Amino acid sequence: MSTILNVTDLTKKFGRLTAVNALSFSINKGNVYGILGPNGSGKSTTLGMILNVVNPTSGTFSWFDGTQNTHQALKRVGAIIERPNFYPYMTAAQNLRLVCRIKEVPQSKIEEKLELVDLLDRKNDKFKTYSLGMKQRLAIASALLNDPEILILDEPTNGLDPQGIAQVRGIIKKIAAQGTTILLASHLLDEVEKVCSHVLVLQKGTRIYFGEVTALTTDLGYFEINATDVTALQNILDKHKDIEKIEIHESYILAYPNKTISATDLSKSLSEQGIIITHFAQKHKTLEEQFLSLTKNQQL
Ligand code: ADP
Ligand code: MG
Numbered sequence: 001m002s003t004i005l006n007v008t009d010l011t012k013k014f015g016r017l018t019a020v021n022a023l024s025f026s027i028n029k030g031n032v033y034g035i036l037g038p039n040g041s042g043k044s045t046t047l048g049m050i051l052n053v054v055n056p057t058s059g060t061f062s063w064f065d066g067t068q069n070t071h072q073a074l075k076r077v078g079a080i081i082e083r084p085n086f087y088p089y090m091t092a093a094q095n096l097r098l099v100c101r102i103k104e105v106p107q108s109k110i111e112e113k114l115e116l117v118d119l120l121d122r123k124n125d126k127f128k129t130y131s132l133g134m135k136q137r138l139a140i141a142s143a144l145l146n147d148p149e150i151l152i153l154d155e156p157t158n159g160l161d162p163q164g165i166a167q168v169r170g171i172i173k174k175i176a177a178q179g180t181t182i183l184l185a186s187h188l189l190d191e192v193e194k195v196c197s198h199v200l201v202l203q204k205g206t207r208i209y210f211g212e213v214t215a216l217t218t219d220l221g222y223f224e225i226n227a228t229d230v231t232a233l234q235n236i237l238d239k240h241k242d243i244e245k246i247e248i249h250e251s252y253i254l255a256y257p258n259k260t261i262s263a264t265d266l267s268k269s270l271s272e273q274g275i276i277i278t279h280f281a282q283k284h285k286t287l288e289e290q291f292l293s294l295t296k297n298q299q300l
Helices: 043-050 071-077 094-103 111-114 130-143 162-179 187-194 214-217 230-237 265-273 287-299
Strands: 003-014 017-028 030-034 060-064 077-080 150-154 181-186 198-203 207-213 220-227 245-249 253-257 276-285
Touching: 003 043, 003 253, 017 043, 017 187, 017 207, 030 043, 030 162, 030 187, 043 060, 043 150, 060 071, 071 077, 077 130, 094 111, 094 130, 094 198, 111 130, 130 150, 130 162, 150 187, 150 198, 162 187, 181 187, 181 245, 198 214, 207 214, 220 230, 230 265, 230 276, 265 276
Parallel strands: 030 181, 030 198, 077 150, 150 181
Antiparallel strands: 003 017, 003 060, 198 207, 220 253, 220 276, 245 253
């Protein structure tokens, strides 16, 4: 798999504040990456550094195979890190023609990209008549004019209504399906869960998770169990080879497995040891719960 970006120990300090702290990650071709974290966690600063608009305090990053300088490499990158800004009295098509001239790409790309973002039928409308969602989609079309290998978006659905959010997410998926690598920053868990294949979770500038979204969502789960004899249940679970730890709650015991174990196998093994089960449920943590427990562990 070819590498698009390699980031090593990237750090940014603003005075005494460390906005990004020794961050390392890499981006491979064809995946959709999310940088997830609450406001102020360093997402935009990270994007700013890799796009050469924020000077790193220390650390390095290298684009593609590292043979080109950053200026050259960034010609192969499409990015929207600010609010879309076009000439209000010009039409969408006129605005994009201007971008084509600046980026030195053929005007023939305009229709193709407007079609991709569902704006072809509105191409002759003035930018100032566009809704926020349409403006964002036009910005995406503009960033794609030079057929970049990676598209970078900072909070692409911020401020949009639910319909606008769904449209922008749909377009991001469409672009990814065509093979363009995507890196987007978002503070929204459900956005990352819906759109991304990989996620970098940031807390106060520090990486607390980097990997596949599915690895974060498909945890081992846990079991909620109660029995007529709670003490006996507790003793057996404590010694059970497949159970990592238990938590005693008022009306049930939570049992966390140390490997994948089916509800049938666990309940059967309890019954075989004389436990009369009165309640048994297998639960999974949502990405939100996982995210919260990740961030909670970090604070300890
Ligand atoms: P995010 O995009 O995750 O919301 P940012 O990268 O914008 O976070 O900010 C990370 C931290 O760095 C925040 O505490 C923010 O206030 C601070 N910060 C960002 N840019 C500057 C700047 N130009 N000067 C001083 N502090 C900044
Ligand atoms: Mg930001």
